Amino acid sequence: MVAAIVFGGGLLVPEVVQAQRLEWLPAGGLHFGGPQRASLALGALAVPTAGDSRFGLVALAEPGLGGAKVRAGLALVTGFITGFELQGSLLRTFGNPVHSERWQTYAGGEVHAMFVLINIGIGEYAAIGGGKSITTLTFGLGL
Numbered sequence: 001m002v003a004a005i006v007f008g009g010g011l012l013v014p015e016v017v018q019a020q021r022l023e024w025l026p027a028g029g030l031h032f033g034g035p036q037r038a039s040l041a042l043g044a045l046a047v048p049t050a051g052d053s054r055f056g057l058v059a060l061a062e063p064g065l066g067g068a069k070v071r072a073g074l075a076l077v078t079g080f081i082t083g084f085e086l087q088g089s090l091l092r093t094f095g096n097p098v099h100s101e102r103w104q105t106y107a108g109g110e111v112h113a114m115f116v117l118i119n120i121g122i123g124e125y126a127a128i129g130g131g132k133s134i135t136t137l138t139f140g141l142g143l
Contacts, residue, residue, distance in 0.1 A: 066097035073087030088108075
């Protein structure tokens with residue numbers, strides 16, 4: 001059955017769009033920097049098996065010494081494990097965080113650049129429920 005729509009004297013026929021399969025790859029790494037001091041990120045990277053497989057979705061949980069965060073977003077991965085990530089993130093501090101208050105929840109975003117297994121990230125976070133915003137800078141190995 002084909003559906004058609006009459007629009008301005010022309011006939012528009014909707015296209016059939018095929019769903020793409022995703023390949024799930026492990027993602028993670030060891031990161032150092034504020035406010036978590038040191039953290040271990042664990043998650044997954046989903047890339048399409050057809051079409052442009054340089055772009056994917058990434059989701060990570062990242063417990064650390066001075067807080068924990070979850071982050072998810074878009075990833076661009078080129079040859080030789082090089083790429084960029086743009087992510088939304090939720091961060092909760094505890095313990096002895098760097099440059100932020102203890103027991104504070106933050107929402108924000110991060111940008112990460114990767115070359116081979118070296119990862120550099122910068123983020124901007126606003127405190128939920130009041131408090132000052134923070135900027136984070138992390139260095140690490142992995143995604």
